[in-house]
Amino acid sequence: xxxxxxxxxxxxxxxxxxxxxxxxxxxxxxxxxxxxxxxxxxxxxxxxxxxxxxxxxxxxxxxxxxxxxxxxxxxxxxxxxxxxxxxxxxxxxxxxxxxxxxxxxxxxxxxxxxxxxxxxxxxxxxxxxxxxxxxxxxxxxxxxxxxxxxxxxxxxxxxxxxxxxxxxxxxxxxxxxxxxxxxxxxxxxxxxxxxxxxxxxxxxxxxxxxxxxxxxxxxxxxxxxxxxxxxxxxxxxxxxxxxxxxxxxxxxxxxxxxxxxxxxxxxxxxxxxxxxxxxxxxxxxxxxxxxxxxxxxxxxxxxxxxxxxxxxxxxxxxxxxxxxxxxxxxxxxxxxxxxxxxxxxxxxxxxxxxxxxxxxxxxxxxxxxxxxxxxxxxxxxxxxxxxxxxxxxxxxxxxxxxxxxxxxxxxxxxxxxxxxxxxxxxxxxxxxxxxxxxxxxxxxxxxxxxxxxxxxxxxxxxxxxxxxxxxxxxxxxxxxxxxxxxxxxxxxxxxxxxxxxxxxxxxxxxxxxxxxxxxxxxxxxxxxxxxxxxxxxxxxxxxxxxxxxxxxxxxxxxxxxxxxxxxxxxxxxxx
Numbered sequence: 001x002x003x004x005x006x007x008x009x010x011x012x013x014x015x016x017x018x019x020x021x022x023x024x025x026x027x028x029x030x031x032x033x034x035x036x037x038x039x040x041x042x043x044x045x046x047x048x049x050x051x052x053x054x055x056x057x058x059x060x061x062x063x064x065x066x067x068x069x070x071x072x073x074x075x076x077x078x079x080x081x082x083x084x085x086x087x088x089x090x091x092x093x094x095x096x097x098x099x100x101x102x103x104x105x106x107x108x109x110x111x112x113x114x115x116x117x118x119x120x121x122x123x124x125x126x127x128x129x130x131x132x133x134x135x136x137x138x139x140x141x142x143x144x145x146x147x148x149x150x151x152x153x154x155x156x157x158x159x160x161x162x163x164x165x166x167x168x169x170x171x172x173x174x175x176x177x178x179x180x181x182x183x184x185x186x187x188x189x190x191x192x193x194x195x196x197x198x199x200x201x202x203x204x205x206x207x208x209x210x211x212x213x214x215x216x217x218x219x220x221x222x223x224x225x226x227x228x229x230x231x232x233x234x235x236x237x238x239x240x241x242x243x244x245x246x247x248x249x250x251x252x253x254x255x256x257x258x259x260x261x262x263x264x265x266x267x268x269x270x271x272x273x274x275x276x277x278x279x280x281x282x283x284x285x286x287x288x289x290x291x292x293x294x295x296x297x298x299x300x301x302x303x304x305x306x307x308x309x310x311x312x313x314x315x316x317x318x319x320x321x322x323x324x325x326x327x328x329x330x331x332x333x334x335x336x337x338x339x340x341x342x343x344x345x346x347x348x349x350x351x352x353x354x355x356x357x358x359x360x361x362x363x364x365x366x367x368x369x370x371x372x373x374x375x376x377x378x379x380x381x382x383x384x385x386x387x388x389x390x391x392x393x394x395x396x397x398x399x400x401x402x403x404x405x406x407x408x409x410x411x412x413x414x415x416x417x418x419x420x421x422x423x424x425x426x427x428x429x430x431x432x433x434x435x436x437x438x439x440x441x442x443x444x445x446x447x448x449x450x451x452x453x454x455x456x457x458x459x460x461x462x463x464x465x466x467x468x469x470x471x472x473x474x475x476x477x478x479x480x481x482x483x484x485x486x487x488x489x490x491x492x493x494x495x496x497x498x499x500x501x502x503x504x505x506x507x508x509x510x511x512x513x514x515x516x517x518x519x520x521x522x523x524x525x526x527x528x529x530x531x532x533x534x535x536x537x538x539x540x541x542x543x544x545x546x547x548x549x550x551x552x553x554x555x556x557x558x559x560x561x562x563x564x565x566x567x568x569x570x571x572x573x574x575x
Contacts, residue, residue: 013119015118015121015122015195017192018114018203019190026041028088032087040078042070045083049064050063059077089111095114096114098180099116102118102176103120105120118173121173146172152214171212197283230244230245230249236275247266300314305395319400322400340397342387353382354403
């Protein structure tokens with residue numbers, strides 16, 4: 001019989017910790033209600049018990065059990081309403097602050113569930129410890145191999161890559177993290193320590209609450225086989241479970257025994273390889289530091305809603321809380337999504353409708369307040385797209401979410417501010433053209449009035465020009481006229497603002513001045529090439545610098561090469 005073949009991993013370099021807060025909602029609520037200490041305690045959302053403390057679990061109460069069933073099993077069960085998630089999010093943020101004091105490599109799975117990669121911390125500890133040991137007597141015992149917490153399948157076997165030592169150090173780090181959270185927040189956590197995410201998550205659930213468990217790479221297969229059902233493998237949901245059962249694969253051991261080729265024919269190549277790896281405890285995925293979510297949403301479940309007025313009332317309540325969450329998040333949502341679940345005797349049907357949020361509905365930078373009435377009107381329009389109210393309807397769930405966010409503000413140091421400024425500079429000073437239309441370098445003063453006494457008032461550098469134009473939203477400039485005697489930055493902006501179309505600067509001398517100090521004519525933007533005015537004589541020309549004499553004397557092409565595509569051109573087109 002064929003066996004599943006895979007590359008033997010000689011090294012196990014990573015040290016991963018999976019941290020899971022014990023009955024998170026219940027712990028947070030018990031901190032708010034210390035009078036219920038020592039009693040069976042649960043958190044209720046609608047008619048379901050979403051979690052309970054371990055005293056309640058001894059009565060057989062489980063997650064997502066109905067309130068009626070839970071009270072039947074434990075009449076003394078104390079229940080509190082946990083539909084408002086505000087306080088849970090606050091405690092979750094505090095826990096994250098503590099975790100970030102140890103490592104930035106944190107992958108958030110939920111409010112109470114995180115992966116941490118502490119490999120670099122372990123390596124630093126080993127390096128510093130080896131250096132210090134050089135100055136210590138050989139008789140001194142090294143406690144680096146001391147393991148904190150439980151170990152799945154204790155073994156004397158040592159992996160040649162040295163992972164046993166690294167994981168032992170990681171167990172001490174996990175213990176320190178858990179102690180810090182308990183000391184500062186009075187919250188207990190359980191943890192799993194392993195060389196990959198899969199084993200860390202599985203081992204952390206072996207001994208709870210307020211304990212931690214380490215599993216070595218050599219014990220991976222045994223740990224997986226002890227799980228029993230294939231649904232115990234993280235990532236195997238209901239559909240995958242049903243698919244495997246339909247192929248007579250019910251346990252992890254069944255999954256390990258079936259040849260890879262046969263499994264690929266049954267469920268597909270990619271899924272087969274992934275599941276075979278997981279069945280052997282192989283997981284090469286890295287801890288990915290979590291970013292802000294791309295959507296923030298709330299849902300309200302119920303037995304039945306059949307009236308438009310009740311729909312509007314429930315959506316109104318959801319929107320008020322949702323806008324609070326968006327304000328706390330600090331970003332501006334781009335779209336709104338409405339979700340409805342229609343009652344069906346065969347199978348509940350979920351439908352969603354989404355649309356862009358008009359800018360006039362979004363909060364201003366100063367106020368930060370959403371227009372609730374207008375937001376509700378938009379939400380109801382989406383609802384009417386999803387539900388035909390001319391016919392009887394029965395809903396069991398309503399949801400509203402904000403999706404696709406952008407940052408709220410644009411500071412001077414932001415990429416947006418930088419690009420807008422660069423677009424303005426590019427629009428006026430097109431120095432990238434090979435024809436050399438204007439020989440002006442950034443930071444060099446472009447003298448408008450040659451009188452040295454007034455140079456501070458009537459002198460305009462390319463840098464100050466860019467700064468002046470950065471407030472025009474990066475719009476390209478089509479025409480610019482700078483007078484020779486009284487031109488200030490305000491005058492410049494008054495000339496620029498009405499005309500924002502073309503993006504090329506061409507400078508030419510236009511007309512003769514009576515005195516050498518006013519030889520420079522006006523600077524204009526336009527499609528015409530640079531030319532010498534017919535009124536300008538050689539005397540005036542000789543008063544100019546040599547480089548300008550050369551510039552205005554040589555013939556100019558009537559066309560220019562097209563500009564290459566670049567990021568500035570993209571932002572001009574998509575401003």
